[in-house]
Amino acid sequence: MEKILKYFLTAVIMVTLSFLLSCHNGKRDISEESGDDNSLTGTDDTTAFSEIVITKEQFESSGMKVGSPMPAMFRQTVHANGYIFAAPSGWVKISxxxxxxxxxxxxxxxxxxxxxxxxxxxxxxxxxxxxxxxxxxxxxxxxxxxxxxxxxxxxxxxxxxxxxxxxxxxxxxxxxxxxxxxxxxxxxxxxxxxxxxxxxxxxxxxxxxxxxxxxxxxxxxxxxxxxxxxTVMELVDVDQLRLNIHVFEKDLKVMATGQQVLYYDPDDMNRIFEATLSHIGKSIDQDTRTVLCIARLIPADRSHFVNGQFVETEIITCQRESSAIPEQALIKDEDRYYVLILVGEDNTHYIFRKMPVSIGVIQQGYAEVLDKGLKKVLTEGSYNLSTQD
Structure with a gap:
């Protein structure tokens, strides 16, 4: 009897150990599953990967759009004030x-x-x-x-x-x-x-x-x-009008003749004209600390201006082509920028994930994207979703 009891207890212990081992092996490793997502960017910033789910009906009714970065031209410019004046040989004072x-x-x-x-x-x-x-x-x-x-x-x-x-x-x-x-x-x-x-x-x-x-x-x-x-009369030859630009001395190091100049009337900024930088002065005005530079106008544009007219100018010192997304696609949080990436969908919903993005220059409504391989970006409507985040 005592021998039989000993065998019974041994069998119970073995069954219990087998059950405990099977329960341990059946558990999921959550950290391993989530580790695949973090490997996309190599960052531990879990707040950057928050997901937003919306219905396709909301997506359509809000006019949202998804797209990829597109090539765009980005420029580095020098802003300066200018005046339209005739060349010395085209301006005469009569006496x-x-x-x-x-x-x-x-x-x-x-x-x-x-x-x-x-x-x-x-x-x-x-x-x-x-x-x-x-x-x-x-x-x-x-x-x-x-x-x-x-x-x-x-x-x-x-x-x-x-x-x-x-x-x-x-x-x-x-x-x-x-x-x-x-x-x-x-x-x-x-x-x-x-x-x-x-x-x-x-x-x-x-x-x-x-x-x-x-x-x-x-x-x-x-x-x-x-x-x-x-002096009783003055005459101006409109065919000799040119653009006199007053450039601060700190900006001279990036300027060279032949650069493109954009100029416009501050009261009519929708009409932008082009000129070519032809002369760079060699003397600094001691009162304004500026240097007089001269740009050559396109002949057809001279009729839009009068002698002595004030204009604002942008001298293009450098330009390059780079990938860009609309500025409205960006979500700014403190000193960082984010975008919403489409990561999944089903019959009725879209799933977007908030991801950090590296931004270069922002010009004329477009932002230069420095990250490679970025795609499926919410280009329109991100503001509405970011406020729900």
């Missing part, structure tokens, strides 16, 4: 070389002027006296010329003294220089010296345009007395 009273005005502000057209006329005693002085000197010169040639011939034959010849030559060349100077002064006020030599005295001086362009200033009225050197 007179002789005093006089305004007799006639032919153009007003905004009028287009061809090169050589008469802008206005002056009348004065000085104009008449200049012509009289010229004609008197001109005829006197003929007399001195004859005397000079006679003294020269006598000197060569050693009949006249050398001193008489030198005096005659001096008088002749001195008056010749005076006549030439008076002739130039007459031409400067558009009076033909040949007519004056014929005894025709012209009472008016005409002031002509040295360039073709548009009158941007006109300070004349009929009967006004004009002093010499006073």
């Amino acid at each position: 007179t070389m002789i005093p006089g009273r305004v007799r006639q005005i032919n153009f007003s502000v905004g009028d287009y002027v061809e090169k050589g057209q008469i802008l206005f006329t002056l009348e004065s005693n000085e104009i008449i006296l200049l012509q009289m002085e010229y004609v008197e000197a001109f005829y006197q010169l003929n007399s001195l010329k004859a005397s000079y040639e006679r003294q020269k011939a006598l000197s060569e034959e050693q009949i006249a003294s050398q001193k008489d010849f030198i005096n005659a030559e001096s008088d002749y060349r001195s008056l010749m220089s005076k006549v030439e100077g008076l002739r130039i002064r007459l031409k400067m006020i558009n009076i033909d010296p040949q007519k004056v030599e014929q005894g025709i005295i012209i009472p008016l001086a005409t002031i002509s345009s040295p360039i073709h362009g548009v009158a941007i200033k006109q300070d004349l009225v009929l009967g006004q007395f004009v002093e010499p050197q006073a």
Whole structure:
């Protein structure tokens, strides 16, 4: 009996041990199962992998979209203020070389002027006296010329003294220089010296345009007395408008001629124009700490601007193509960015997972993605889901 009891107890113990061992082997290793998910990014940040489940009906009604990063151009730019100004050869200030009273005005502000057209006329005693002085000197010169040639011939034959010849030559060349100077002064006020030599005295001086362009200033009225050197009109050749850019000295190291410049009127930012950087200044303005740079405009764009107009500019110093997603696809949490990735679906639901993403430049509504292999990103509607997270 005692032997039988011993065998019975042994059998009970063996059965119990077998049962306990079978229960232990049947347990699931949760850490091993979840380890596959963490291996996707190699991070222990379990909060970054929170999942959001929505119905397909919600997805459609909210206008959500899923996509992959697409190639986009990203630019590094220098922002600077600029002004539209004509080149020095295309901007002229009109003044007179002789005093006089305004007799006639032919153009007003905004009028287009061809090169050589008469802008206005002056009348004065000085104009008449200049012509009289010229004609008197001109005829006197003929007399001195004859005397000079006679003294020269006598000197060569050693009949006249050398001193008489030198005096005659001096008088002749001195008056010749005076006549030439008076002739130039007459031409400067558009009076033909040949007519004056014929005894025709012209009472008016005409002031002509040295360039073709548009009158941007006109300070004349009929009967006004004009002093010499006073600026009374200004003309600008719109074909010579260019962009003057004031760049801070710290930005000069990334700039080079030939770079593309985008510029626009701050009051009309929807219209962006292009120019090409042609000159970089070599002197710093001590008041503003800026350097004057010049950009060449596209000829067809010049008609949209006026001389002296203020614009804002973006100088493109570098540009590259990179993968990008819409900026609205990003979810910012403190100093990190996240996106929602589609990880699964069934007949009625979508499953999204919140994943960290490395972002480069953000420009014009697109974000540069530095991570490789990113796909199935919720590109529209991520904000609505992030607020539910």
